[in-house]
Amino acid sequence: MSSALKEKIIEELELVIDPELGIDVVNLGLIYEVNINEENDVHIVMTMTSMGCPMAGQIVGGVKSAIVDNITEISKVDVDIVWSPPWTKDRMSRYAQLALGIHR
Amino acid sequence: MVPSASGNETNIKLPFSFIFVSMIALMASQILLLFQGDFLIVGQFRVPGIWSAAHLFILGWALMIAMGAMYQLVPVAFLTPIWNEKFGFIQFGVTAIGTFAFAHFLFHDPQNALIPGIITLIGILMFLFQMFMTLRKQAKPNILTLYVGTALVCLLLTIGLGITMLYSMKSGAAADQYFAIFKSHLLLGTAGWFTMLIFGFSYKMVPMFSLSHGYSMKPSKFVYPFYAGGLLVAIISFFIDSNIALTVGLLLQLIGFSIFIYHISIILKKRVKKKLDRSFTFALIAILSGGLIHLAAFITAVFGVFHKAVGPLLMMYLFFWIAFSIIGYLYKIVPFLWWTAKYSKEIGKKDVPALKDMVNDRASTPVFACLVIGIIGVALSLFIGSEALFISGQLIFTIACFLLCIAIAKVVTK
Numbered sequence: 001m002s003s004a005l006k007e008k009i010i011e012e013l014e015l016v017i018d019p020e021l022g023i024d025v026v027n028l029g030l031i032y033e034v035n036i037n038e039e040n041d042v043h044i045v046m047t048m049t050s051m052g053c054p055m056a057g058q059i060v061g062g063v064k065s066a067i068v069d070n071i072t073e074i075s076k077v078d079v080d081i082v083w084s085p086p087w088t089k090d091r092m093s094r095y096a097q098l099a100l101g102i103h104r
Numbered sequence: 105m106v107p108s109a110s111g112n113e114t115n116i117k118l119p120f121s122f123i124f125v126s127m128i129a130l131m132a133s134q135i136l137l138l139f140q141g142d143f144l145i146v147g148q149f150r151v152p153g154i155w156s157a158a159h160l161f162i163l164g165w166a167l168m169i170a171m172g173a174m175y176q177l178v179p180v181a182f183l184t185p186i187w188n189e190k191f192g193f194i195q196f197g198v199t200a201i202g203t204f205a206f207a208h209f210l211f212h213d214p215q216n217a218l219i220p221g222i223i224t225l226i227g228i229l230m231f232l233f234q235m236f237m238t239l240r241k242q243a244k245p246n247i248l249t250l251y252v253g254t255a256l257v258c259l260l261l262t263i264g265l266g267i268t269m270l271y272s273m274k275s276g277a278a279a280d281q282y283f284a285i286f287k288s289h290l291l292l293g294t295a296g297w298f299t300m301l302i303f304g305f306s307y308k309m310v311p312m313f314s315l316s317h318g319y320s321m322k323p324s325k326f327v328y329p330f331y332a333g334g335l336l337v338a339i340i341s342f343f344i345d346s347n348i349a350l351t352v353g354l355l356l357q358l359i360g361f362s363i364f365i366y367h368i369s370i371i372l373k374k375r376v377k378k379k380l381d382r383s384f385t386f387a388l389i390a391i392l393s394g395g396l397i398h399l400a401a402f403i404t405a406v407f408g409v410f411h412k413a414v415g416p417l418l419m420m421y422l423f424f425w426i427a428f429s430i431i432g433y434l435y436k437i438v439p440f441l442w443w444t445a446k447y448s449k450e451i452g453k454k455d456v457p458a459l460k461d462m463v464n465d466r467a468s469t470p471v472f473a474c475l476v477i478g479i480i481g482v483a484l485s486l487f488i489g490s491e492a493l494f495i496s497g498q499l500i501f502t503i504a505c506f507l508l509c510i511a512i513a514k515v516v517t518k
Binding site: 055059061066 | 176177180181183308311312313315317318376377378379440443444447448449451452453454455456457458459460461
């Protein structure tokens with residue numbers, strides 16, 4: 001159940017883009033952890049591409065909306081932004097790397 | 105871990121108000137200049153039309169846009185909310201009314217420009233107060249605080265020297281120091297206020313727009329003492345009337361600016377985003393231009409011809425460094441503001457556009473090309489004294505400004 005729900009959450013998070021880059025937070029590798037407890041409360045641990053990102057508030061709001069509005073089993077989402085470990089380009093998916101002109 | 109949302113964001117209407125009014129001032133100033141060719145080509149700068157256009161350009165456009173950008177960038181760069189937003193809207197109203205009234209009176213009735221001048225001054229002082237109160241609240245001041253704080257101090261000194269000049273003209277007091285005060289006023293208003301501000305925010309925006317990580321911030325600690333020291337030595341040189349001191353001051357500024365260019369190149373080498381946006385590239389070209397103008401200023405000082413070259417150098421500094429930096433960053437700031445206003449509540453609920461979909465970045469190339477052609481045409485016309493060339497150059501520049509305004513206005517239709 002939890003694993004299926006987790007997959008559903010990841011899928012919905014692909015709707016949330018970093019507006020500056022036009023790529024979603026999952027492919028950018030910004031999502032570090034998705035934790036779900038027994039009451040189906042969700043705790044997301046994520047980062048931003050840069051500290052003091054002006055879009056941080058909007059992206060976090062989008063992460064919450066994407067989950068709460070689209071998955072009926074979930075009513076509560078907490079998001080924590082962390083800077084350690086720092087985000088690097090290696091965290092991006094191949095799709096994101098290609099979109100940004102980085103070739104492995 | 106940090107709390108989820110920063111909660112520092114400014115009400116988007118505040119920076120937007122400044123930016124839109126500033127675009128009106130830009131168009132008004134350039135159209136006004138278009139009809140001043142006969143004065144400009146004979147070197148008559150102190151006429152009402154040119155006073156009015158210059159103040160509209162510097163105060164109405166460049167300063168207003170810098171204020172609007174700071175209302176947006178200070179909270180996100182320093183993680184500190186604006187001290188008082190309501191005060192910010194009042195400050196906007198006072199500054200806008202003061203600036204346009206001041207430009208109007210300078211043109212039609214210069215003898216009575218004092219009161220609108222004082223209103224403008226109050227608006228700027230309110231802005232400075234707002235920013236000092238905001239920066240005071242910053243939990244952990246950093247090197248950027250030093251740059252932006254120094255820029256604000258320079259703006260305050262620029263205003264103080266401007267008032268001193270007015271007082272000196274009316275009362276005759278400190279008449280023998282008038283030109284030293286005037287030169288300091290120009291230096292602090294351009295290389296002090298604008299350059300320090302652009303340095304500070306470039307350290308935030310260059311890594312953000314190029315997605316750079318893992319670079320050192322150490323060089324920024326060397327840029328500051330050289331550049332600020334250069335400003336100080338140059339100001340002293342004006343008052344003691346020493347060419348040697350002026351040359352040393354310009355050399356120190358050149359070293360500071362060169363380290364800044366080197367530092368930006370280090371940051372860009374660490375970038376993830378390989379293909380940079382065109383408008384952002386123009387902001388980077390502006391940095392190089394600024395460095396070259398500093399080099400030219402130093403060389404002319406070494407050969408003792410700085411006093412002859414300072415006019416064209418100042419003009420190039422205003423356009424190729426200050427204006428181009430502002431315009432380059434504007435192509436990023438305005439889409440961000442409008443995106444925030446329109447789509448921030450939609451994100452995660454449905455597909456939303458990316459910032460690059462909000463503005464036609466490709467269209468920025470002809471705008472910048474026309475701006476450059478226009479400036480060169482105007483500069484050349486002043487040099488050879490051709491009114492026809494002046495009108496052509498100024499017309500191209502005005503059209504480019506209009507295209508810029510259209511590009512910015514079109515963002516709000518997205």
